[in-house]
Amino acid sequence: MSQSTDPASSFLKDQVGIDENLHAGIFVALQTVYGKQIEVSHLKSFGIEGLKALAESVKLEQRDRPRSNHRPFKMIHFRIPHHKSAFDLPWRLGDSILDVAKSPDGALLLGEYMEGTCGGQKSCCTCHVYLDEKLLSLVPPPDKGELDMLDLAYEPNMESRLGCQIRLTPDLLQQIDNDSPVTVTIPADVNNVWT
Structure with missing residues (x-):
């Protein structure tokens, strides 16, 4: 299943307005709490502002690790x-x-x-x-x-x-x-x- 057809990714993109490049990092962070399958209900429990804050954290982490992405x-x-x-x-x-x-x-x-x-x-x-x-x-x-x-x-x-x-x-x-x-x-x- 691609990210774009996944309901959780669709929710992050369409309802919260989070860039698709951040979705995988958000899901990895939430897996420690919810397990491997992240559901829309899990995302909703964080609220829009909580998800945006998490997305900002993922963005900063990605920015701080540019070397690994440029290998x-x-x-x-x-x-x-x-x-x-x-x-x-x-x-x-x-x-x-x-x-x-x-x-x-x-x-x-x-x-x-x-x-x-x-x-x-x-x-x-x-x-x-x-x-x-x-x-x-x-x-x-x-x-x-x-x-x-x-x-x-x-x-x-x-x-x-x-x-x-x-x-x-x-x-x-x-x-x-x-x-x-x-x-x-x-x-x-x-x-x-x-x-």
Whole structure:
């Protein structure tokens, strides 16, 4: 579901007049209170002035972090076949695929699919993904620790990797073609060994 068709985003844009570039940051801030699914009723409970103040805070945070947004990037295509969904997100130099999922836009679109329970420490499999053939051929093979976690993942296969272990390096940045983004597919379920 894109932001523009989401009722909560529509409410922020049409009823409150908040710029769409701030929506993802607002939703991330509210997820600590309301969980992953932000409803219009949650937004209304803040009132117009409260939402505008929150939007101003998000805007200041974005302004104070300009460097992270100006790093070179490649687009990465995410597929979620079991929900018949697909979208592109920027993959910035130095970030892992899990970092993309934790970014403001990524959290909005991927939050329920890539939990990253261990915080990217390679001690869970909640960021398990399938890489397309092109990306799989460009990244180093998994080490023993990653393989151990992949054994515990939901339906692992030869394309399985932990998203926290796949980083956009300078070398990889040069090898990925701008006209043809790499594709990452989200498995139909997740095994969380921490629960």
